[in-house]
Amino acid sequence: MDSISSSGTSSCCYISLIFFIIFKGAAGVTFTVINKCDHTVWPGTLGNSQLDSTGFELPPGGSRSFQAPPNWSGRFWGRTGCTSDPTTGQLTCLTGDCRSNQLECNGNPANPPTTLAEFTIGSGTTQDFYDVSLVDGYNLPMIIEPSGGSGPCLLTGCATDLNRKCPDELRVGSRDACKSACNAFGNPEYCCSGAYASPATCKPSRYSEIFKSACPKSYSYAFDDPTSTFTCTGADYMITFCPSSTSLKSASSTSPDTTTTGGSETDSGGFASWLPDFLTGESSKTLSGCVFYTTLLTTLISHILLTVFYS
Numbered sequence: 001m002d003s004i005s006s007s008g009t010s011s012c013c014y015i016s017l018i019f020f021i022i023f024k025g026a027a028g029v030t031f032t033v034i035n036k037c038d039h040t041v042w043p044g045t046l047g048n049s050q051l052d053s054t055g056f057e058l059p060p061g062g063s064r065s066f067q068a069p070p071n072w073s074g075r076f077w078g079r080t081g082c083t084s085d086p087t088t089g090q091l092t093c094l095t096g097d098c099r100s101n102q103l104e105c106n107g108n109p110a111n112p113p114t115t116l117a118e119f120t121i122g123s124g125t126t127q128d129f130y131d132v133s134l135v136d137g138y139n140l141p142m143i144i145e146p147s148g149g150s151g152p153c154l155l156t157g158c159a160t161d162l163n164r165k166c167p168d169e170l171r172v173g174s175r176d177a178c179k180s181a182c183n184a185f186g187n188p189e190y191c192c193s194g195a196y197a198s199p200a201t202c203k204p205s206r207y208s209e210i211f212k213s214a215c216p217k218s219y220s221y222a223f224d225d226p227t228s229t230f231t232c233t234g235a236d237y238m239i240t241f242c243p244s245s246t247s248l249k250s251a252s253s254t255s256p257d258t259t260t261t262g263g264s265e266t267d268s269g270g271f272a273s274w275l276p277d278f279l280t281g282e283s284s285k286t287l288s289g290c291v292f293y294t295t296l297l298t299t300l301i302s303h304i305l306l307t308v309f310y311s
């Protein structure tokens with residue numbers, strides 16, 4: 001009698017644990033897009049299946065979360081300087097425009113130059129691949145931060161304001177964006193096309209090297225070294241425009257920061273750097289935080305119950 005109820009309870013625990021793992025796997029991935037710029041950004045999304053929105057407005061400090069299914073692949077970018085025509089109501093943007101003439105991009109890609117956050121999501125148990133690409137040029141600082149996954153799961157992106165470092169011949173407007181050499185000149189050697197369509201023949205140019213030195217973790221040209229691609233399994237992702245200098249530090253350094261300047265988040269250790277963010281973070285992070293805590297809580301409860309029943 002006793003053993004029956006005990007095994008009944010523990011198999012119930014197992015079932016909920018298994019159900020939870022399956023549920024988590026089937027739930028796919030949560031992307032949270034955060035705008036830390038001091039100006040509005042109008043993000044665009046494009047993927048093998050459409051997210052809840054393909055284009056939206058994000059005021060300074062704003063954020064929005066999206067669920068994507070397993071095996072989703074696609075990209076996020078930011079549009080800047082968008083204005084609606086007072087008579088037609090058509091939306092046009094200074095950079096990153098997707099030529100839909102409206103807030104939603106409806107499957108249209110960004111008009112370069114645009115910084116791109118690119119993802120190839122796995123099944124939940126297979127690896128996700130992600131990178132920040134400057135192959136189509138640059139318009140905004142942008143980083144990707146995984147949370148709650150397993151594997152290397154490193155922060156990547158370009159936190160630098162490359163518009164200020166942009167060579168005149170690549171510059172768009174009054175430093176609104178910075179073209180890639182391929183965008184600007186179209187030569188096969190810059191575009192890795194024609195005779196240059198392989199990693200062996202397409203080499204870094206003096207232009208791609210400017211991008212690479214400003215943003216070492218980002219793709220600076222089509223066949224940039226594979227270390228610009230990052231992997232993580234079963235994670236959620238935060239995509240931040242204009243990350244703060246604190247994020248910038250944790251992005252570029254893995255050793256503890258010794259040059260404390262009185263900031264409250266100078267500890268740039270991997271775990272410690274995102275944990276306070278998670279606990280104190282803006283409302284923006286509540287969804288991925290909720291997912292994270294649900295995971296943590298369910299795992300903990302199952303673990304405790306299993307331990308209790310088997311001791």
Ligand SMILES: *[C@@H]1O[C@H](CO)[C@@H](O)[C@H](O)[C@H]1NC(C)=O
Binds near residue numbers: 070071122123
């Ligand atoms: C995701 O891709 C893997 C490998 O191609 C496949 O086995 C799996 O069924 C896919 N999952 C979904 C939910 O489409």
